[in-house]
Amino acid sequence: MAYQQLTQSRYGQCDSYFVEAHDDGIYAVRAEARERARAIARLQQRALAEELSRLTADEYQEDIMDHMEHMESQTIPDVNSIDIQSEIQWFMRPYLLDFLVEAHAAFQLLPETLFLAVNLLDRYCSRRVVYKRHYQLVGCAALLIAAKYGDKKDRVPTVRELKSMCCSLYDDEMFTQMEWHVLQTLNWIVGHPTVDAFLQVALAEGPFDLEVEHMTLYIAEIALFHREFVSTRPSVLARSALALARCILSRNQAKTSEWSGAYDPQTVMNLSNHLYQPSQVLSRKYASMHLSSVSTSVDEFLEHQAQLARRAAAPPTPPATVSLQEPKPVMAMYGPQTPQKPHYGAVVQHGCLTPPITPENDQFGHSNMIKGQAIHHAYPTTPTPDHPSNIPHQAQFYHNNPYLQAQHV
Known part of the structure; x- marks a missing residue:
């Protein structure tokens, strides 16, 4: 009886000793507070780790730069070596790069993935004979390798997705075979300091400016389409594109004592010559708001330069009998313009721009003779499921061609 009175006084009147708790809300609030404290502690630890990493990076920054330049x-x-390819021609390059830019944007890959993919593509074409029917396949394999190397795992494209973007021109096994062959050809050396990597080093020297970064990436991606920048060092290209971007956006240039201030004036001039008539795919990509609409800013800058050129070229009192012609813009006088894609129209499939199928004839001068000398096969060709009798041509590549070294300022 005494025990029953004790339980009634402690828990109140009830028919059972198994009493449901009525203070669950208190425990939930306490659990939420503990979880919030853990989240704050994790953020503090992450901030401390980033600060320690920054201090360590500053200590080894010189060694890192030496390794990147090496x-x-x-x-x-x-x-x-790419010049003497027997089938692929430079006019085909814009088609393939338009396709890679579309695929890169569709999978939302990192900027450095695109630069690495183009580098892998060009390095492979420097060492192997590539047939025009396999050119797009090599580009897809390079994009797949670059995405696996440095991008987020959940954004790496699958073979099925790439096959769909290629309009099922290649089998699944061909993607896997080409991926392995590219890695074998490059001796499994995938790492390459891209333009984006050097750009981050240059931007770290000054205040954060997202519009300048987007403008520099736009100019650097325009350079991917042109032969004269294929053998340009990424460090030189990054600093020169950054200097041109700051000029377009009316930002202050870096000091000459800083690393980003040691740009190459000739490279800046060459880049400015190709701002006119860029790839339409690239222009649409950088017209979006999340990329600061930098392609629109470039068009406005060029129009302003053209107006200044017209004012400077117009005489004060022109004779009434003389017809004035439209003067060329200032930068158009310094060099050749962006080459057009002359031969074929674009083939659009599933929203992605793909290279057209080039004809199987002698239109592009397929021959086993270069300047009257027979070509000996120094490198094997790209893998193909076709029979050997269906492979008509191979080309000779030289082992010891010196790389085109950029001048250091």
């Missing part, structure tokens, strides 16, 4: 010299493609 690696860029070892992984630069040889444009002279």
Whole structure:
């Protein structure tokens, strides 16, 4: 009886000793507070780790830069070897790069993935004979390798997705075979300091400016489409594109004592010559708001430069009988413009722009003779499921072509 009175006084009147708790809300609040404290502690630990990493990076920054500059010299493609390819021509390059830019944007890959993919593509073409029917396949394999190497795992494209973007021109096994063959050809050396990597080093020297970063990436991606920048060092290209981007956006240039201030004026001039008539795919990509609409800013800058040129070229009192012609913009006088894609129209499938199928004839001068000399096969060709009798041509590549070294300022 005494025990029953004790339980009634403690828990109240009830028919059972198994009493449900009525203070679950208190425990939930306490659990939420503990979880919030853990989250704050994790953020503090992450901030402390980033600060320690930054201090360590500053200590080893010189060694890191030396290694990056050494690696860029070892992984630069040889444009002279690409010149003597028997089937693929330079006018085909914009088609393939338009496709890669579309695929890169569709999978939301990192900027450095695109630069690494193009580098792998050019390095492979420097060492192997590539048939035009396999050119797009090599590009897809390079994009797949680059995405696996440095991008987020959940954004790496699958073979099925790439096959769909290629309109099922290649089998699944061909993607796997080409991926392995590219890695074998490059001796499994995938790492390459891209333009984006050097750009982050240059941007770290000054205040954060997202529009300048987007403008620099836009200019650097325009350079991917042109032969003259294939063998340009990424460090030189990054600093020169950054200097041109700051000029377009009316930002202050870096000091000459800083690393980013040691740009190459000739490279800046060459880049400015190709701002006119860029790839339409690239222009649409950088017209979006999340990329600061930098392609629109470039168009406005060029229009302003053209107006200044017209004012400077117009005489004060022109004769009434003389017809004035439209003057060329200032930068158009300094060099050739962006080459057009002359031969074929674009083939759009599933929203992605793919290279057209080039004809199987002698239109592009397929021959086993170069300047009257017979070509000996120095390198094996790209893998193909076709029979050997269906492979008509191979080309000779030179082993010891010197890389085109950029001048240091």
